[in-house]
Amino acid sequence: MNKLSWFIWHELKISLRNAGDTAVIVMFFLLIALLFPMGIGSSAALLTRIAPGVIWVAAILTAMLSLDSIFASDFEDGSLEQIVISPTPLILIVTAKFTAHWLITGLPLIFAVPIIGLIYDIPIKVFSLLLISMGIGTPILSLIGGLGAALVLGARRGGVLLALIVLPLLVPVLIFGTAAADAVFLGFSPKPPLLLLSAMLLAALAIAPSITTLAIRRALE
């Protein structure tokens, strides 16, 4: 086991001991998705049409709930200082933390989508595209969200600030993630929004870890 996989396992181990946290995140995701039919009525055609958008909005709001946990507890208990002054490159630890965050919060959301799919009666073709767009898009939530979490480390009202920084940056993910599934309804090819989403993922992978390391070092100074 190399250091990258070891640190991912280390993060997963801590999360598994707090298994309730992941359960709360999935419940929150389901709850948001279930609130929409209560607010806008039970027309099956309308619900099917808005389902991709609802699922993506729920995923983004759920991600906001968990972003604070990426670095905040390490910052408070002094672990982040120990990480920064260890000979292990900080960018490696940051990458491991992003990966672990996606495995703990992003992946369970993808597994929870079928439940919402049943409630909203999503056609199988739309459903499969939705899963693909979630598979590409949820890592972006962890990467951009993690970067935002590092930027607000130690700040007063960090949670509010985090939402103000991250939510506007996630709007393109929402647009292209929803557009991929909507393309089926509109009779277009889902390829362009999926390719744009993939490009965003690659850009986030290239940029987010290195800027996050700078933000962490700055926060500890």
Next chain:
Amino acid sequence: MDCFISFPKLKCFTLKNFLRRWSSPDPKRSVIIISMEFNGKNILCKRGEKEVFSGLSIKLVPGEIIELHGPNGIGKTSLLRLISGISKPTHGTFYWSDGTVSEYPERHFSRITLIGSADALKPMLTVEENLYDWTWLNRPRPERSTIISALRVFGIDALADTPVRFLSAGQKRRLTLSRLLTVETNLWLLDEPTIALDSEAVSLLKKLLVKHCESGGMAVIATNNDMQIQNTRKVNLLSYARSRQHE
């Protein structure tokens, strides 16, 4: 020069080799022979706009312990954080005999152990897991026997499988201090190391400090209690600050 650094032979560059080296630093890359001076020259430390101290120079030779004394807020912890490399001085340089800290930060990090005021422990993990994970963060994969023997020295090996959230403050401090035994480094930076410790653990820490220095190690201790270790250089930061004001 006392420091010996061996670099691996150049191999054919492949993506696989690159990823392996990036994610698993070579343990032989920085072989430490503990016999090296550490210096800080003309250090200026600011906290926000407020100047904490300025013009401070520090020299540590192998086998030396410096105790930092002074009232709260005088800058003891700030100085430890500067030496560790967590913070950067507003002005001035820290350097080893073979190069500055800012030039070779990873080499510097492999030569120091910081026991800060925060314990950096994960309450949901066991005592053994906490020490094991910290050690692996700082060195190649450790042996379990190394971890257990370090815990035994501090008398907490019986608690190896106990989650840290069930430990007392003193036991947590013992666990934090056991890090000194699992990773060998030149310079120990200890921030109020005796807090919550009983007299037995304090005398054990003193013995470890003496042993560390006998083998050529160095230590900087920020404390308000006299550690009563022979040949320790005591630096009162308040006196230093006053002398600077008179200049």
